Amino acid sequence: MSTLTLALRDSATMVRRQLKRLLRYPSMTVQLVVTPVIILVLFVYVFGGTLGAGLGGGRDVYVDYVVPGILLMAAATAATGTAVMVATDMTEGIIARFRTMRISRASVLTGHVVGSVIQQLLGMAVVIGVALAIGFRPNATPVEWLAATGLLTLLVVAVTWLAVALGMKSPTPEAASNAPMPLVFLPFLGSGFVPTDSMPAVLRWFAEYQPFTPIMETVRGLLLGTPIGNSAAIATAWCTGIATASYLWAKHTFDKA
Amino acid sequence: MTDLAIAANGLRKSYRDKDGDKVVLDGIDLAVPEGTIFSLLGPNGAGKTTTVQILSTLIRADGGQVQIAGYDLNRQADDVRGMIGVTGQYSAVDKLLTGEENLLLMADLKHLPKRTGRQKAKELLERFDLVDAAGRPAATYSGGMQRRLDLAMTLVGDPRLIFLDEPTTGLDPRSRRTMWGIVRELVAGGVTIFLTTQYLEEADELADRIALLDHGRLIAEGTAEELKRLIPGGHVLLKFADPGRLDAARLVLGLGTPDPEALTLQVPSDGSVRVIRQVLAVLDEHSIEIDEMSMHTPDLDDVFLTLTGQNGDQDKEPVR
Structure with a gap:
């Protein structure tokens, strides 16, 4: 068998392992889905009336506005879970066992990433389902839905590889749960919950140039028809960049350890 | 090979x-x-x-x-x-x-x-x-x-x-x-x-x-x-009722390490019956009564403690 076939075969084995683990430990998945749903409901029903008024409408306008931000928040929250999962895994002897076996080294990490991506896309589907139930009214065509799904998948892949790298760098699972924390706040410090032009100058500058804003703007544009401009290109570049850098970082860390 | x-x-x-x-x-x-x-x-x-x-x-x-x-x-x-x-x-x-x-x-x-x-x-x-x-x-x-x-x-x-x-x-x-x-x-x-x-x-x-x-x-x-x-760990341990008997035993046997507090005498032995019989015979000849007797054969513990102990001492000498 060639190296590539072996790598694919080992990766498939590791993905199966990871999916079994996720099924066996559902509380983590549930928590990752429930957290963004709670935030969604909180923002729509508690703050939504007032915030919607600021956007020139009401609660219904705000539901539409906030969903992309919630989706990114879901990805960021899930990153915490992935980092903890990886850090826990690294402290277990099983990883040392994998390292002493003649298998594709990257497959261990690939298993984590593919497993988490599947987990997160399912989570996002639930969030969108709840959003639709409480008044989210996208006007996207199937192609736009596909494009939005594609971008969100790319985002999830990027964030997951970053989480894997952070999880591996963390000395303990507890530390790993803190490492991706800043990601959870990025939607707040961007166009996730309120438009950036309502923010003070310094914060606005950060909000406009941080990676999550163009991603949220693109998703918003695709699902609701707001202007996208060059956000799509910037969003793709950010995701690809983060994914590549994180992959290399994670792989380097794994090989070196 | x-x-x-x-x-x-x-x-x-x-x-x-x-x-x-x-x-x-x-x-x-x-x-x-x-x-x-x-x-x-x-x-x-x-x-x-x-x-x-x-x-x-x-x-x-x-x-x-x-x-x-x-x-x-x-x-x-x-x-x-x-x-x-x-x-x-x-x-x-x-x-x-x-x-x-x-x-x-x-x-x-x-x-x-x-x-x-x-x-x-x-x-x-x-x-x-x-x-x-x-x-x-x-x-x-x-x-x-x-x-x-x-x-x-x-x-x-x-x-x-x-x-x-x-x-x-x-x-x-x-x-x-x-x-x-x-x-x-x-x-x-x-x-x-x-x-x-x-x-x-x-x-x-x-x-x-x-x-x-x-x-x-x-x-x-x-x-x-x-x-x-590697190590001479084997011995017979003899215990006596009083210091007088201990001293006498040490004298007639001509070897062994006495411990006056414990009233014991540690006699080196390879664990063979012959050596033990000799020791007992000599003491019997001089009518020295033994209270207790126990055998100790070397095990890896002795080897280990002896060797690591020596190594520990060497380590204390300045090497650099």
């Missing part, structure tokens, strides 16, 4: 920490013939686990040459990985997966055909007495069961050389005996075992050859018998 499963020369490893470089392995030479049990014996922190980690490709040595089953450890690491199995000190099982799933995972990673893998998993579950627990997550297993599953996972794919890093640490005596039985069976099947342990009894029971590791250096190597011969 027997082929060597492990041939190591001048293995070195040091770690950097805040106090500077800490030398963990200071030039270790190993020669382990195929099909034998080799035991690396040492206290905690002696460098046993580091040695296993290096030999099993987990970490790289700073210096030295190692060949595992004829493959160079650094340049042919993947070939080495194809030959070996490792059961570490901490259980290397996936606790969220069931026992059976863990074994099937190993079979997949060893690239066994599906049917062979299933067959192998079934065999190992039976052999390691895990059939009833096969469907439960490994997290619910007892320590001994996890260790058995761990070793079973190592055996999927039939490695020719198995590293067992303190395989019985933390196990109850019965589980320990079970583990020993399994190790013996493996060697009978032609497998080479590299065993680290801090239990002298374990090395004595299992190993063909034993090396004593202390502060990153091998301080002695040989069979258990050879090592025991």
